[in-house]
Amino acid sequence: MDLGIQGKGALVTGASSGLGFAAAMRLAQEGAEVVINSRSEDRLKQAAHKIENATGARVRRVALDLTPDGNAEKIAKRAAEQLPNGIDIVVSNTGGPPAGLFLDQPKERFSESADLLLHSAINLTRALLPGMLERKWGRMIYITSIAAIQPMEDLLLSNIYRAGLTGFCRTLASTYGMHGVTFNAVCPGYIATERLKELAKARAGSSGQTVDQVMATFAATTPAGRVGQPEELASIIAFLAGTHASFINGANIPVDGGKHRSLI
Numbered sequence: 001m002d003l004g005i006q007g008k009g010a011l012v013t014g015a016s017s018g019l020g021f022a023a024a025m026r027l028a029q030e031g032a033e034v035v036i037n038s039r040s041e042d043r044l045k046q047a048a049h050k051i052e053n054a055t056g057a058r059v060r061r062v063a064l065d066l067t068p069d070g071n072a073e074k075i076a077k078r079a080a081e082q083l084p085n086g087i088d089i090v091v092s093n094t095g096g097p098p099a100g101l102f103l104d105q106p107k108e109r110f111s112e113s114a115d116l117l118l119h120s121a122i123n124l125t126r127a128l129l130p131g132m133l134e135r136k137w138g139r140m141i142y143i144t145s146i147a148a149i150q151p152m153e154d155l156l157l158s159n160i161y162r163a164g165l166t167g168f169c170r171t172l173a174s175t176y177g178m179h180g181v182t183f184n185a186v187c188p189g190y191i192a193t194e195r196l197k198e199l200a201k202a203r204a205g206s207s208g209q210t211v212d213q214v215m216a217t218f219a220a221t222t223p224a225g226r227v228g229q230p231e232e233l234a235s236i237i238a239f240l241a242g243t244h245a246s247f248i249n250g251a252n253i254p255v256d257g258g259k260h261r262s263l264i
């Protein structure tokens with residue numbers, strides 16, 4: 001299926017590894033002009049080379065931390081400057097916040113996590129939405145978590161700020177949906193990345209299990225009987241980015257092998 005994104009400009013943040021990397025790879029495979037972002041220039045360069053080798057596409061880079069005030073705007077500007085027709089597709093993503101229960105979290109971690117998970121996405125949107133509205137076409141795709149659908153006790157910070165981002169995404173879908181721009185969130189369950197290994201280590205530390213035992217539990221508590229692969233999320237992101245998804249707006253799409261148990 002041709003997704004209709006040949007030549008569209010796409011910015012993927014948090015893209016040197018994991019879910020962001022897989023999304024950037026998939027968009028490049030579909031012919032989008034991709035700019036990738038993460039904090040580490042070295043990791044980003046390696047990621048760009050991998051995508052270029054696999055697809056033959058040119059991949060642009062902006063190495064900058066998304067969280068400090070003003071950086072999301074700088075990333076948006078530097079990305080847009082590298083593409084002749086600006087940014088049509090944004091995949092908004094960063095690393096995850098530390099796991100832990102409420103009383104384990106120092107006070108400053110709440111504002112840090114708000115910057116990481118919520119303000120970065122809001123500021124990126126503020127910087128890039130006007131261009132999409134002008135061109136009457138755009139795709140804002142936010143990587144959140146199934147924690148935004150079904151909160152998990154030791155992912156308090158994720159539960160709080162992804163819920164906020166979900167409200168933001170849903171509101172913008174209503175406010176701007178008539179201008180050809182869609183706003184959707186994808187909600188990964190357990191997907192095999194560096195972040196999942198970190199989470200397994202944190203749970204092993206607090207439960208007395210080994211990391212392998214925790215990883216086995218992730219798979220066993222997922223109805224699919226396994227954890228997901230980053231490419232399985234990337235395919236949904238690419239579909240949402242394309243022309244066939246033009247009537248999907250304000251959705252919160254779980255990609256979790258059946259893990260969350262809510263009815264809606």
Ligand SMILES: NC(=O)c1ccc[n+]([C@@H]2O[C@H](COP(=O)([O-])OP(=O)(O)OC[C@H]3O[C@@H](n4cnc5c(N)ncnc54)[C@H](OP(=O)(O)O)[C@@H]3O)[C@@H](O)[C@H]2O)c1
Nearest residue numbers: 014016017018019038039040066095096145190191193195
């Ligand atoms: N994997 C899962 O099972 C799962 C499930 C639910 C939700 N999620 C969420 O989905 C998101 C992506 O997860 P992942 O598994 O792909 O994580 P990951 O493997 O840790 O990758 C995170 C990516 O974000 C970049 N990054 C981190 N902080 C950044 C910042 N401040 N500014 C710019 N880039 C930043 C990292 O690169 P640099 O180090 O180069 O900056 C890396 O490329 C996270 O928010 C995670 O919590 C993941």
